[in-house]
Amino acid sequence: MRINQGFDLREMFGEHIVIASGVENIDFSKVISLNESAAYLWNEVKDKEFTPALLAALLTERYDVPDAVALADAIELAEHWVSVGLASR
Numbered sequence: 001m002r003i004n005q006g007f008d009l010r011e012m013f014g015e016h017i018v019i020a021s022g023v024e025n026i027d028f029s030k031v032i033s034l035n036e037s038a039a040y041l042w043n044e045v046k047d048k049e050f051t052p053a054l055l056a057a058l059l060t061e062r063y064d065v066p067d068a069v070a071l072a073d074a075i076e077l078a079e080h081w082v083s084v085g086l087a088s089r
Contacts, residue, residue: 001050001078003087009042018086038077052078
């Protein structure tokens with residue numbers, strides 16, 4: 001998987017917001033906000049190939065979370081990123 005080109009993560013008013021930098025990516029019908037752990041993962045894998053397993057490993061390195069929970073959360077997050085067009089396989 002890889003985060004698609006044309007998206008950047010910005011912190012605005014204490015929130016982590018994904019913004020589109022190219023006209024082809026602009027969709028004003030939705031705003032994508034990431035929580036602290038999702039923003040951490042975004043920053044770690046931006047411009048790199050990644051798998052849900054890598055995301056899970058990053059979560060367990062930084063947070064006190066069981067491996068199975070981290071993997072389930074990572075799979076859900078990666079699938080969400082793909083479904084809203086932020087990442088591709």
